[in-house]
Amino acid sequence: MSIANETARPAVDWRSVEVTRFRKRRYAADRRLQFYGMGAIVIALGLLAILVTSLISTGYSAFTQTMVTVPIELREDQIDREDPFSANWRTILRDSLKKLTPELEASQERDYFALFTNNAQFLVRDQVVKNPQLIGTTVSFTFPVADPVDQLSKGNIDRNQPEQLRRVNDVQIAFYDKLSEQGAISVPFNWSLFFNADSRFPELAGLAGAISGSFWALLVCFLISFPAGIAAAIYLEEFAPKNRLTDLIEVNINNLAAVPSVVFGLLALAVFIGWFGMPRSVPLVGGMTLALMTLPTIIIVTRASLKSVPASIREAALGVGASKHEVILHHILPLAMPTILTGTIIGLAQALGETAPLLLIGMNAFITSPPAGFLEPSTALPTQIFIWADSPERGFVSRTSAAILVLLSFLITMNAIAIFFRQRFERRW
Amino acid sequence: MVANTFLVIFLLTIVGYVAARIHAKSVLEKVGAQMHSRPIYHGVNAAIWTGVPALIIILFWLMFQNTVINQLLLGLFEPSRIEAMTSADKSLLISEIRQIAAGRIFGTPEDMVLAAAQKLNDWTWIARASMFAVVLAACLAGVAFGLRAIGPRFRARYSVERSLNAFMIFCSFVAIFTTIGIIASLVYESYQFFSMVPAYEFFFGLRWEPQIPLRADQVAGLGAFGAIPVFVGTFVIATIAMVFAVPIGLLTAIYLTEYADHRVRATIKPLLEILAGVPTVVYGFFAVLIVAPLIRDFGTGLGLDVAPRSALAAGGVMAIMLIPFISSLSDDALAAVPRAMREGSYAMGATKGETIRKVLLPAALPGIMGGILLALSRAIGETMIVVMAAGLIASMNINPLDSVTTVTVQIVTLLIGDSAFDNPKTLSAFALGLMLFLITLVLNVLALTIVRKYREKY
Numbered sequence: 004m005s006i007a008n009e010t011a012r013p014a015v016d017w018r019s020v021e022v023t024r025f026r027k028r029r030y031a032a033d034r035r036l037q038f039y040g041m042g043a044i045v046i047a048l049g050l051l052a053i054l055v056t057s058l059i060s061t062g063y064s065a066f067t068q069t070m071v072t073v074p075i076e077l078r079e080d081q082i083d084r085e086d087p088f089s090a091n092w093r094t095i096l097r098d099s100l101k102k103l104t105p106e107l108e109a110s111q112e113r114d115y116f117a118l119f120t121n122n123a124q125f126l127v128r129d130q131v132v133k134n135p136q137l138i139g140t141t142v143s144f145t146f147p148v149a150d151p152v153d154q155l156s157k158g159n160i161d162r163n164q165p166e167q168l169r170r171v172n173d174v175q176i177a178f179y180d181k182l183s184e185q186g187a188i189s190v191p192f193n194w195s196l197f198f199n200a201d202s203r204f205p206e207l208a209g210l211a212g213a214i215s216g217s218f219w220a221l222l223v224c225f226l227i228s229f230p231a232g233i234a235a236a237i238y239l240e241e242f243a244p245k246n247r248l249t250d251l252i253e254v255n256i257n258n259l260a261a262v263p264s265v266v267f268g269l270l271a272l273a274v275f276i277g278w279f280g281m282p283r284s285v286p287l288v289g290g291m292t293l294a295l296m297t298l299p300t301i302i303i304v305t306r307a308s309l310k311s312v313p314a315s316i317r318e319a320a321l322g323v324g325a326s327k328h329e330v331i332l333h334h335i336l337p338l339a340m341p342t343i344l345t346g347t348i349i350g351l352a353q354a355l356g357e358t359a360p361l362l363l364i365g366m367n368a369f370i371t372s373p374p375a376g377f378l379e380p381s382t383a384l385p386t387q388i389f390i391w392a393d394s395p396e397r398g399f400v401s402r403t404s405a406a407i408l409v410l411l412s413f414l415i416t417m418n419a420i421a422i423f424f425r426q427r428f429e430r431r432w
Numbered sequence: 433m434v435a436n437t438f439l440v441i442f443l444l445t446i447v448g449y450v451a452a453r454i455h456a457k458s459v460l461e462k463v464g465a466q467m468h469s470r471p472i473y474h475g476v477n478a479a480i481w482t483g484v485p486a487l488i489i490i491l492f493w494l495m496f497q498n499t500v501i502n503q504l505l506l507g508l509f510e511p512s513r514i515e516a517m518t519s520a521d522k523s524l525l526i527s528e529i530r531q532i533a534a535g536r537i538f539g540t541p542e543d544m545v546l547a548a549a550q551k552l553n554d555w556t557w558i559a560r561a562s563m564f565a566v567v568l569a570a571c572l573a574g575v576a577f578g579l580r581a582i583g584p585r586f587r588a589r590y591s592v593e594r595s596l597n598a599f600m601i602f603c604s605f606v607a608i609f610t611t612i613g614i615i616a617s618l619v620y621e622s623y624q625f626f627s628m629v630p631a632y633e634f635f636f637g638l639r640w641e642p643q644i645p646l647r648a649d650q651v652a653g654l655g656a657f658g659a660i661p662v663f664v665g666t667f668v669i670a671t672i673a674m675v676f677a678v679p680i681g682l683l684t685a686i687y688l689t690e691y692a693d694h695r696v697r698a699t700i701k702p703l704l705e706i707l708a709g710v711p712t713v714v715y716g717f718f719a720v721l722i723v724a725p726l727i728r729d730f731g732t733g734l735g736l737d738v739a740p741r742s743a744l745a746a747g748g749v750m751a752i753m754l755i756p757f758i759s760s761l762s763d764d765a766l767a768a769v770p771r772a773m774r775e776g777s778y779a780m781g782a783t784k785g786e787t788i789r790k791v792l793l794p795a796a797l798p799g800i801m802g803g804i805l806l807a808l809s810r811a812i813g814e815t816m817i818v819v820m821a822a823g824l825i826a827s828m829n830i831n832p833l834d835s836v837t838t839v840t841v842q843i844v845t846l847l848i849g850d851s852a853f854d855n856p857k858t859l860s861a862f863a864l865g866l867m868l869f870l871i872t873l874v875l876n877v878l879a880l881t882i883v884r885k886y887r888e889k890y
Contacts, residue, residue, distance in 0.1 A: 033785035040687025043680045044700060047759075050752050051707050057722050058714075231603040238600035255607040261806065261876045262869065263813025265840050266614060269847075269865040273617030277853060280498045295610050302607070328593045356711025359815035359840070363847050385713045385816075392717045392820060400721065407714050414709060 058411075062404025068193035068206065069156040071119060071182060074143040075099040075127060082138050087131050092124040103187070104178060114174045118182075120147045120206050147195070147206040148188075150398035152179055156190060159397070170397070196405060200373050201382065201390070205398025208391070210406055212373040216286050216366065216381030217355060223290025223377055224297055224354050229347055231294075232301030233336070239302070240309045241331055260299040267296050268363030276364060283365035284380035292364060293354040300353070304346025308339040341428035348421040352414050358385040384410045433560040437490060437567050444571040445483035452478030452578045459582055469588035477588040478578025480595050486570040493563050501555055502526050508548050519854045618869060621853060621862035628856045629657045634863060636660065640826035640837075642846060642857050657860055659867070661826035665743070665836030669822060670811040672747025672832055673754055677811075678804060680751070681758030688759070689766045690788055708756035716820030719749035724821060731833060739823070739835040746821040747832065750814055754807045761806065765799025766792055802883035809875035813868060815840040839864050 015022065076099050082090040097116065101107055107115055120126075123146045130144065131137050147153070151170040154160050156179070166172050171179070182188050199209025243249040271292040275281045281288050312335050320330040361367070367386045374381035382390065388410065391403040453475030460467045505526060506514050517525070525545075532541055532549035533556075541549075581588070626634070637658015684704070688697050724745035731738035738744075769792050777787040793800075823835030824845055846861040853859060 029783050029786065033783040036785040036788065037687065037691050040683045040691055043683035044687055046680055047684055047707065047752075047755050048700070048703055050755075051703065053722070054710070054714075054718055054752070057718065061721065231606055234600040234603035235606065238597075238604045242597065242600065243604070249604075252604050252607055255611050257880070258873065258876060259607055259610055261809065261872065262614070263810075263815065263840070263872055265813065265815040265843055266618075266865055266869050266872075269843065269862060270610070270614045270617055272847060273621055273853075273862070274613050277617075279495050295606075298606060298610075326589065326593065328596060352709070356709075356713070358711065358713040359819070359844065362819075362844055365848075367848065385711055388713050388717065389816070389820070392713075392720060403717055404721075407717060410711065411714070414711070418709070 058404045058407055061401050062408045063401075064157045064159070065196060065398075065401040065405035066193050067157075067190045068195065069148045069153040070145045070189050070191060071148050072143050072145045072187050072189065073099055073103060074141050076102075076141045077131060077138050079139045082131070084135060084138055087135055087138065088128065090128075092128045096124045096127055103185075104181060111174050111178075114172060115178050118148055118152050118175055118178060120149050121204055122202075122207055145189070148179075150205040150396055151175075153206055154397055155179060156183075156188065196402070196409075200371050201369060201387065202371060203369075205394075205396045205402055208399070208402060210384070210387060210409060212370055213382045213384045213387035213406070214409075215373045216289075217383040217385075219286035219374060219377040219381070220289040220293060220361075220366075220383055221351055221355060223287055224293040225347070225351060227291060227294035228297040228301055228350070232298050232347075233305050233343065235298070236302045236305030236309065237331055237336070240306045241327070241335075256299045256302055259295075260303070263359075264296060264357055265359040265363065267292055268360030270295070271360060272363050282378070282380070284368045284370075286366075286374065286377040286379075286381055286383070288364050289361050289366050289383060290377065292360045293357060296357065296360070297350040297354050300350035301343070301347055304350070305339070305343050308342035308346070309335060311342070312338050338430065341424050341430075345421045345425045345429070348417050348424070352417040352421075355413060355417070356385055356410065358389060361386050362389065384413070433564065434490075434494065437564050440564075441483055441486045441490070441567060441571060444486075444568075444575060445479045448482035448571075448575040448578050449475040449479035451575065452582060455579055456582050456588075459584065463584040466584045468585060469590075473588040473592050474578075474582050474586070477581070477591050477595075478575060480592065481578045482571050482574035484595070485574060486567045489570055490563065490567055493559075493566075497559050497563075501552065501559065504555065505529055505548055505552060508551060509544060614869065618862055618866040621859055622866045624853070625856060625859035625863045628859065633657055634659050634860075638828060640842070642842070642860050655856065657856060659864065661828045662837060662839055662842055662864065663867075664828055664830065665822070665826060666812055666838040666840075668743050668830050668832065668836050669747040669750065669818060669838055670808060672744060673750035673811045674804070674808060676748060676751035677754035677758055677807065681755045681807075682762050682800065684755065684759040685762035685766060686788055689763055690784060690792070704756040704759060707752065708760075710753075712753060712814060712816040713820070715749050715753050716816045716818075719745050719817060719821035723749050727833075736833060738833045741821060741823045741835045742833050743822065743836045744832040746818050749821060750811055750817050753814070753817065754811060757810065758803055758807050761803025762796070762800045765796040765803065768799060769795045798882050798885065802879040805875050805879035805882070809872040809879070812875070813840065813872050815844060819844050839868050843868070 075096065077095070081095050100116065100119065101112075104115065126146045127144055148156070151160065152175070155162075155171050155176065160169055160171060162169075162176060179188070195207065195209050197209060197214070198211050199207055200212035202208040239249065239252065243252075271288060275288050275291060276283055316334055316338065317330055320334045321327075325333065361383050366381065366383050367390055368380055368382065369390070370380055370382060384406065388403055388406045391399045391406060453471045456467075456469075456471035456474035460471055506522060514522070528541065529545055529548045529552055531538070532546060533552040634657050637656060638660055639656035639658045640661050641656040643655075688700060692700065724740060724742065727742055727745050727748070728738045728740060731742075773791055773795060774787060777791045782790070818838045818841050822841055823837050824841065825835065826837045826842070827834065829836065843861045843864050846858060853862075
């Protein structure tokens with residue numbers, strides 16, 4: 004009957020104008036969708052490109068630092084050999100700075116001294132206290148210039164602007180140019196970005212405290228979440244009976260993975276700090292909080308990798324008389340380890356970038372010395388970025404970008420290690 | 433002292449392990465195959481008995497030592513004086529005593545406080561010494577038990593495996609403990625908040641001005657805890673983020689699964705994953721440094737009035753963060769559609785675009801909806817971008833060019849630098865946190881249910 008119907012219909016002329024037009028319209032719609040898809044990808048990747056370029060273009064200048072080299076006369080009548088610490092370092096430094104520019108007028112002194120970093124006297128003092136034999140000689144010291152001058156030397160300040168709009172005045176520019184002509188100015192690589200702790204002055208601020216704080220917090224996070232995650236995964240995958248309780252555990256693990264990070268911060272603040280009386284701002288509490296956040300990731304990854312080990316290995320081990328624990332500890336777990344490590348490193352990389360919970364437990368304090376352990380107050384890399392991003396000085400903008408670049412390079416390194424592990428050691432069964 | 437105690441536990445554990453193993457080996461040589469467990473299990477068993485009880489004791493001791501000593505310190509003062517103090521005053525007094533005990537004296541403290549500091553030092557020493565003694569005794573008892581138990585019939589392997597099971601079960605329960613901890617802390621602190629501020633004011637009030645004076649002489653607002661403007665702000669920013677992220681993410685997924693060839697897919701997917709791996713604090717800085725000024729300049733050029741911390745900037749940057757998330761979840765949903773449906777559609781003469789629009793998208797819709805709900809829950813819970821790029825003042829408006837605040841911004845700003853949980857200002861953060869937790873929980877459960885239902889279909 005259907006055949007009869009088919010033949011009853013008038014034959015379609017596939018070459019007729021309206022059918023061709025209809026087909027063209029359909030193809031055009033198809034191409035449009037494809038075009039929209041390409042557009043979406045271009046937008047997404049374009050945003051990534053803008054993000055990276057803007058970070059690099061604002062951050063690269065913080066990897067160098069304008070320094071000034073000044074010969075400083077350490078006269079014995081000014082410095083007590085027995086107690087170099089309490090000499091009048093401000094006067095000693097200023098005397099030497101004045102000698103550098105003999106034509107300095109008294110009215111210009113204020114502007115002139117503002118060229119150099121505020122803490123120059125302490126930098127000189129610390130050097131001399133460390134090497135008391137320097138007293139009595141003239142030593143040339145190299146220390147950073149103040150932030151506005153640093154920006155001037157890097158070309159971030161327009162000399163043609165009216166004086167009151169600039170953060171360096173004409174007198175200072177004249178002095179800077181003179182120093183530059185004398186060869187006292189240099190722009191070396193900014194090691195202090197990595198070896199100094201935080202400071203109110205951008206030219207002295209560095210990431211040492213933040214990096215070591217992040218290191219201690221991640222160490223605590225790893226020491227807690229790695230064994231606990233593997234143990235929990237082994238139990239749930241290999242031993243747990245299927246009942247309400249284990250279902251509840253699984254629902255909990257899946258849900259914890261999606262709880263906003265700031266809620267973990269509230270938990271840490273109320274429980275660890277409020278109820279248990281742990282100290283604020285320390286990497287130990289930060290690491291414990293991050294461990295709670297990383298745990299679900301590690302459990303999920305470990306379970307998947309335990310599942311992927313073929314049953315034949317398990318059966319062979321059981322066959323030669325191993326106990327269930329021995330099968331898992333001696334055979335299954337070693338074979339699953341590369342995948343577990345890959346997942347753990349990726350989880351730790353996420354934890355390294357986590358900011359909000361660390362803010363709530365006070366790891367955004369202003370601390371001028373790196374922590375010596377996980378019980379000393381410190382910041383972490385992401386919270387340091389947050390602190391610097393909030394600081395008004397121009398120098399902190401490029402330092403924030405530089406800190407972000409440092410953080411991103413840590414993340415890239417960790418992910419690269421994870422990929423290496425996966426490709427080098429992972430077995431396909 | 434604490435570090436030394438840990439060191440002693442560690443060393444004695446090793447001693448217990450080695451001693452038990454050697455002893456078990458000598459027994460094994462005597463009795464041969466009658467021995468139930470291998471020497472290594474006897475060693476591990478002794479190590480567990482030595483180390484684990486001592487570690488549990490020391491952890492509990494450290495957890496409660498300060499609380500107990502603080503109570504004892506407060507007991508030194510006249511009871512009437514202590515009763516008159518608020519908890520903030522008490523913690524101030526205790527920290528003063530602790531500062532003095534550590535040798536940092538500021539000004540001239542009263543004699544009572546100096547005496548308390550002296551007592552504190554004595555007590556701390558007594559506590560440390562007795563902790564050391566107790567831990568040492570526990571360790572030695574563990575070694576003794578471990579060694580005494582060794583014999584051909586002692587089933588050391590079973591004992592070790594039981595301990596291992598206990599450890600594994602404990603670790604599995606950590607997830608439950610965490611959830612209980614979150615709920616307990618949020619509910620407890622919110623309960624305190626609602627005993628100070630009526631619940632109807634929080635849920636229905638239209639003004640949010642939590643900066644109340646903490647001291648009598650401080651100049652600050654009168655305090656108003658109506659959370660509606662905060663939630664409106666959260667809703668505005670999340671909506672902006674979703675408006676940008678959903679189409680871009682979905683179209684990206686469609687192109688990558690259906691149009692792109694293998695090579696293109698292999699290069700673009702990892703690039704998108706980079707976007708997902710960037711920490712949110714970086715996005716926040718990007719919003720402040722680049723996007724917000726750009727939107728402001730652009731808007732001002734058009735003659736519009738744009739706030740420096742506009743909702744559009746925060747929401748737009750949040751969208752960048754969400755694109756890879758939505759894209760990968762939609763990708764999964766599209767890839768899960770059975771091949772037969774796709775091929776059936778092609779066999780009918782449909783173009784790729786028609787197949788996608790009329791067959792794949794309807795079939796994958798539950799999965800995509802689940803992904804969008806998960807993304808929405810992320811957008812609501814996202815913190816750093818809004819803390820850096822959105823406003824602090826709660827205003828009831830939905831203009832994307834204006835500045836609005838969000839739940840997470842308020843939580844962070846209320847709690848930074850404040851730790852006394854005895855005033856509505858800090859406690860309100862926990863009430864907001866409880867709401868945030870519940871909202872995201874509902875969204876997550878909903879999303880997972882939708883996705884699971886859909887998976888059962890094929």
